[in-house]
Amino acid sequence: MKRNILQKIYIALIFIFLYAPIVTLIVLSFNGSRTRAKWGGFTLKWYSALFQNRDILQALFNTLLIALIASIVSTIIGTIACIAIMNLKKKSRAIVMGITNIPMINAEIVTGISLMLLFISLGLRFGLGTILLSHITFCIPYVILSVMPRMQQINPYTYEAALDLGAGPVYGFFKVVFPDILPGVLSGFLMAFTMSLDDFIITHFTKGAGVDTLSTKIYTEVKKGIKPEMYALSTIIFLTVLTLLFLVNRVPSENQEKKGA
Amino acid sequence: MNKTESLKKKLLGTPYFIWSVIFILVPLGMVFYYGLTDRSGVFTLANVLAISTPEHSKALWIALFLSVIATVICLLLAYPLAMILSRQKNGRQSFIVLIFILPMWMNFLLRTLAWQTLLEKTGVINSILEFLHLPALNIINTPYAIILGMVYNFLPFMVLPIYNALSKIDINVINAARDLGANGLQVFLKITLPLSIPGIISGITMVFIPALTTFVISKLLGGSKILLIGNVIEEEFTQASNWHLGSGLSIVLMLFIIINMLLTAAFDKDGEGSFL
Numbered sequence: 079m080k081r082n083i084l085q086k087i088y089i090a091l092i093f094i095f096l097y098a099p100i101v102t103l104i105v106l107s108f109n110g111s112r113t114r115a116k117w118g119g120f121t122l123k124w125y126s127a128l129f130q131n132r133d134i135l136q137a138l139f140n141t142l143l144i145a146l147i148a149s150i151v152s153t154i155i156g157t158i159a160c161i162a163i164m165n166l167k168k169k170s171r172a173i174v175m176g177i178t179n180i181p182m183i184n185a186e187i188v189t190g191i192s193l194m195l196l197f198i199s200l201g202l203r204f205g206l207g208t209i210l211l212s213h214i215t216f217c218i219p220y221v222i223l224s225v226m227p228r229m230q231q232i233n234p235y236t237y238e239a240a241l242d243l244g245a246g247p248v249y250g251f252f253k254v255v256f257p258d259i260l261p262g263v264l265s266g267f268l269m270a271f272t273m274s275l276d277d278f279i280i281t282h283f284t285k286g287a288g289v290d291t292l293s294t295k296i297y298t299e300v301k302k303g304i305k306p307e308m309y310a311l312s313t314i315i316f317l318t319v320l321t322l323l324f325l326v327n328r329v330p331s332e333n334q335e336k337k338g339a
Numbered sequence: 340m341n342k343t344e345s346l347k348k349k350l351l352g353t354p355y356f357i358w359s360v361i362f363i364l365v366p367l368g369m370v371f372y373y374g375l376t377d378r379s380g381v382f383t384l385a386n387v388l389a390i391s392t393p394e395h396s397k398a399l400w401i402a403l404f405l406s407v408i409a410t411v412i413c414l415l416l417a418y419p420l421a422m423i424l425s426r427q428k429n430g431r432q433s434f435i436v437l438i439f440i441l442p443m444w445m446n447f448l449l450r451t452l453a454w455q456t457l458l459e460k461t462g463v464i465n466s467i468l469e470f471l472h473l474p475a476l477n478i479i480n481t482p483y484a485i486i487l488g489m490v491y492n493f494l495p496f497m498v499l500p501i502y503n504a505l506s507k508i509d510i511n512v513i514n515a516a517r518d519l520g521a522n523g524l525q526v527f528l529k530i531t532l533p534l535s536i537p538g539i540i541s542g543i544t545m546v547f548i549p550a551l552t553t554f555v556i557s558k559l560l561g562g563s564k565i566l567l568i569g570n571v572i573e574e575e576f577t578q579a580s581n582w583h584l585g586s587g588l589s590i591v592l593m594l595f596i597i598i599n600m601l602l603t604a605a606f607d608k609d610g611e612g613s614f615l
Contacts, residue, residue, distance in 0.1 A: 096491070099453030103449055158355065162350070162356075164348075177359050177364065181363060183544070184596060191572070196362070218358070275444075319444040323441065
């Protein structure tokens with residue numbers, strides 16, 4: 079019994095540690111004073127100011143657009159790549175998986191500068207396009223690593239049976255293989271989306287002047303002081319995700335399976 | 340499956356194979372090219388050896404020192420936590436794990452900046468300490484604040500792989516050990532701990548490398564006085580525009596990553612401790 083209480087206290091302490099900054103940000107979004115050092119009474123003005131602030135809204139739009147395109151493209155490329163990787167011989171499979179692991183293991187700063195050097199030497203104009211190419215690059219490994227285990231579990235004979243019964247390869251894939259790997263594809267997509275949304279370091283090195291995502295916008299604001307509208311926006315994003323998670327958790331479905339993903 | 344069928348499937352991988360060559364291998368090659376040449380394109384080791392100048396080696400040692408401490412603290416905090424989590428009932432488990440991933444949806448820079456507000460001389464924590472008549476905590480703009488920022492940001496990356504490894508342990512193995520007379524400590528040392536090593540190793544990698552190479556946390560919480568190796572490299576690229584030197588120092592950084600990878604491979608042959 080005593081042990082149980084100790085465990086609860088421990089979890090609570092870690093919980094406070096993880097959420098103290100988040101609560102701080104939420105509180106700051108209602109702070110009437112412009113500086114974060116002083117409490118100037120409760121206000122909602124930053125929320126209305128947020129919707130007037132074109133810069134922040136543009137950055138939000140860029141962030142969401144990049145995350146959405148990057149996660150969709152990387153999910154498609156990654157899932158198709160998994161089919162091919164499954165059919166490779168052991169040795170070439172190990173090589174491909176080794177290369178796939180590089181962006182996950184390598185330091186983000188090195189990935190960032192390496193892509194920056196590539197784009198410079200290709201003469202590409204730095205902007206949304208270069209950010210997008212970089213995000214797709216670091217998102218694909220997350221997709222592959224969450225689809226692969228699913229792919230390995232499925233029974234290859236069901237697909238062959240479908241072909242024998244007259245299904246075309248594409249039809250057979252979508253009718254037989256795809257439903258089995260769908261949870262892996264979905265969790266890969268979600269991982270990719272989250273990683274793209276939260277990325278700062280790689281974007282920092284591959285973005286062009288004048289093009290900002292939320293992360294890079296915040297970084298440039300650090301010296302001048304963060305605009306309180308930013309707190310309001312992140313509070314809205316956080317509460318939206320929190321609500322979605324509660325809703326998903328209320329529905330006792332297959333979601334149990336993607337723990338940890 | 341016939342041969343043409345298999346070949347067709349292999350061909351499906353072409354977009355990704357081309358992609359990974361252009362966007363993973365070629366860029367890495369370019370880092371090596373820039374790092375091993377000077378401005379006129381002549382081979383030189385000067386950019387790599389520049390790590391031994393006092394300024395750079397100091398940045399590397401501080402980064403190593405702080406990231407090792409942060410990794411150890413993360414491990415000590417995460418292990419008991421992962422053990423408690425893995426013993427929860429199934430339904431609650433996934434929910435609790437989500438709770439640890441949820442903070443990642445609040446922007447990483449803002450979360451780190453929030454610690455400034457919490458740690459400042461007149462900040463939230465000191466106000467609470469003052470209220471309780473306890474001595475004030477002055478760690479903002481010191482290495483302690485950087486360690487705190489590292490632990491805060493990377494703790495979930497330590498918890499999740501250890502948690503995954505622990506939840507895979509068959510409860511019957513533990514029950515068997517108990518039936519055979521092992522006490523709690525023996526069960527932990529002989530069963531739980533060895534079986535969770537893949538998780539520990541992958542957790543260490545996932546915390547140590549981002550901590551070693553960060554430039555954001557030191558900039559936001561270290562008051563720009565403390566330069567880590569990540570800050571030096573970042574400045575070479577964004578301010579000094581000396582890509583050759585920046586690449587040379589990155590090669591040094593990659594050596595540490597490779598050493599870490601080799602150690603990981605030695606301990607975790609089956610890749611059991613994967614993050615996902």
